[in-house]
Amino acid sequence: MAKTVAETIKEITRRHLNDNNELLFGQAITAVGWVNNTVPNCKNIVEFPMSDVSNMGIVCGAAIAGKRPMIVIRFQDFLWLNNSTLVNYAAKSKDILGTPTPIFVRALAQENAGCVHSGILHSIFMHMPGFRVCSPMTPKEYEEGWDDFMAHDDPMIVSEHRTSFSSTREFSNTDNEADITLMPISAARFNVDAAIEQLNLEGIKCNVAHVMWLKPLKKDHLLGSLANSRAGLVIDATFEICGAAQSIAYELMLETGKPVKAFGLEDRSVGVSYESRNETPSAEKIVAAVKNILC
Amino acid sequence: MAEQTNLEEIFRRMCLIRYFELQVAEAVKGNLTPGPVYLSVGQEAISATISTLTKDFAVFTQHRGHSAYLAYGGDIERLIDELLGLRTGCCGGRGGSPCIQDLDIPMYGHHGLIGENIPLATGYSLASSRPTVAYFGDAASEEDYALATFGFAATHKLPILYVCEDNNLSILTPIDARRKWNVYEVTTAMGLKSMAIEDEPRLILETVSGLLDELPAFVNIWTCRHLWHVGIGTDGPPERDRIAEMRDIVPNAEEIEGEIQARVRELWQRQLQKL
Numbered sequence: 001m002a003k004t005v006a007e008t009i010k011e012i013t014r015r016h017l018n019d020n021n022e023l024l025f026g027q028a029i030t031a032v033g034w035v036n037n038t039v040p041n042c043k044n045i046v047e048f049p050m051s052d053v054s055n056m057g058i059v060c061g062a063a064i065a066g067k068r069p070m071i072v073i074r075f076q077d078f079l080w081l082n083n084s085t086l087v088n089y090a091a092k093s094k095d096i097l098g099t100p101t102p103i104f105v106r107a108l109a110q111e112n113a114g115c116v117h118s119g120i121l122h123s124i125f126m127h128m129p130g131f132r133v134c135s136p137m138t139p140k141e142y143e144e145g146w147d148d149f150m151a152h153d154d155p156m157i158v159s160e161h162r163t164s165f166s167s168t169r170e171f172s173n174t175d176n177e178a179d180i181t182l183m184p185i186s187a188a189r190f191n192v193d194a195a196i197e198q199l200n201l202e203g204i205k206c207n208v209a210h211v212m213w214l215k216p217l218k219k220d221h222l223l224g225s226l227a228n229s230r231a232g233l234v235i236d237a238t239f240e241i242c243g244a245a246q247s248i249a250y251e252l253m254l255e256t257g258k259p260v261k262a263f264g265l266e267d268r269s270v271g272v273s274y275e276s277r278n279e280t281p282s283a284e285k286i287v288a289a290v291k292n293i294l295c
Numbered sequence: 296m297a298e299q300t301n302l303e304e305i306f307r308r309m310c311l312i313r314y315f316e317l318q319v320a321e322a323v324k325g326n327l328t329p330g331p332v333y334l335s336v337g338q339e340a341i342s343a344t345i346s347t348l349t350k351d352f353a354v355f356t357q358h359r360g361h362s363a364y365l366a367y368g369g370d371i372e373r374l375i376d377e378l379l380g381l382r383t384g385c386c387g388g389r390g391g392s393p394c395i396q397d398l399d400i401p402m403y404g405h406h407g408l409i410g411e412n413i414p415l416a417t418g419y420s421l422a423s424s425r426p427t428v429a430y431f432g433d434a435a436s437e438e439d440y441a442l443a444t445f446g447f448a449a450t451h452k453l454p455i456l457y458v459c460e461d462n463n464l465s466i467l468t469p470i471d472a473r474r475k476w477n478v479y480e481v482t483t484a485m486g487l488k489s490m491a492i493e494d495e496p497r498l499i500l501e502t503v504s505g506l507l508d509e510l511p512a513f514v515n516i517w518t519c520r521h522l523w524h525v526g527i528g529t530d531g532p533p534e535r536d537r538i539a540e541m542r543d544i545v546p547n548a549e550e551i552e553g554e555i556q557a558r559v560r561e562l563w564q565r566q567l568q569k570l
Contacts, residue, residue: 088408
């Protein structure tokens, strides 16, 4: 039976802590549920107090001592508090001091969890030199991200999404003759199938090229699909303005000369009530955005 | 006799720091340093003394770290080169005064954010189990991440000594304008053995020797910064000068002082020829 994303994360973590004698840090990670069943019950797990601003510095110190620590940030919004040492120390230490700080930052996102639990912050880390940033949504992608972390000595931001945790699915890319190439990121990847189905019914042919690597941006397959399309649309599960989707769309547009637009959350805070929600673009919204580009 | 030997060695380290820093000041006057400098003039006694007790410790210093670097035997030529912005510097010329390091000590640099070295040192201590010492100032100890980290060290009973070089100033703002509480009382409440003392070398020796048997521990040491927070300016004569006091205690002090001053000047002159 195929492994889920959650089972993959758990197995990778278990190997790292048991076989490599490494460390996993986090807040409330040994509590009931073990972070959506992604944290194994094994040795070398360090429970942090609710001291977000200091905790990441302690993880960095462990990395200075030669470890490759993992840290769980249960909701990406908490990265704002943990950011200081990540951005100021971990991202700079190799360039400035020659001392790498290889930290695997598991940053979890969630849909419709209100203003303090719905954030996705991978874009801000793309902005800062020194990070590797990925958003794996499948078991194989998660393994790929892990292997990349172990092969390099940079801090890695892993933008996870709880939507993917129960999934066993692997995604495929297409590069046929098409009207548009859809390039979804994070939870948006689970919404493009229905959008493509609807667009096909309306005679609009679509390619899809999934975006897992945000920095460094792996774009060969994006360019391959885009080469056979009239236009492109990068869709993210976070804010559109100054975000990953806009950055990637800009880069692809410059490289291909084709119109590539970005699509994400509206520029307003995410609320709990139905009227204040600000969600990952749905299939219906993706369909509307595609028609807007092609008309 | 052993105490006399210790005091002479401490005095040597104090002089090394003092005359090194005065040479930095000369370099600043000559516009030879590309970045800001944070000098330890007046605060020498703390790291000069504690380094004699913690020679096998891993060292994490703050932005005002030349003193610890020199006290623990850091490579002087590489420090000069760093301050001059040369690739042969201890951070390749990229970090400058607040980021210095010498991994042979091992002393680890940081990015320069005030008090950032406190959680870094603590995580290092946790992961390595190696005795570790962290130096920082009274303002750094107020940082939320510093306070939370003291608690973490107490919880995990880490082999770490926190040394607060308390010059009573954040830039030029005194402590009583910033807070109505003492850090060493907070750390005591958290479970760290904590002491507060003056920066008189014999007192530091006695106090820290005791604390090393009870790590994790915190020592607040009142000291007197002679120069501005950054750069080489001064607001008048200092309240006290521990080096001047040591001249009455250490035999042949003037001879030692002259020898070290000449050596430091020679090193600077040699490195300046690289420019």
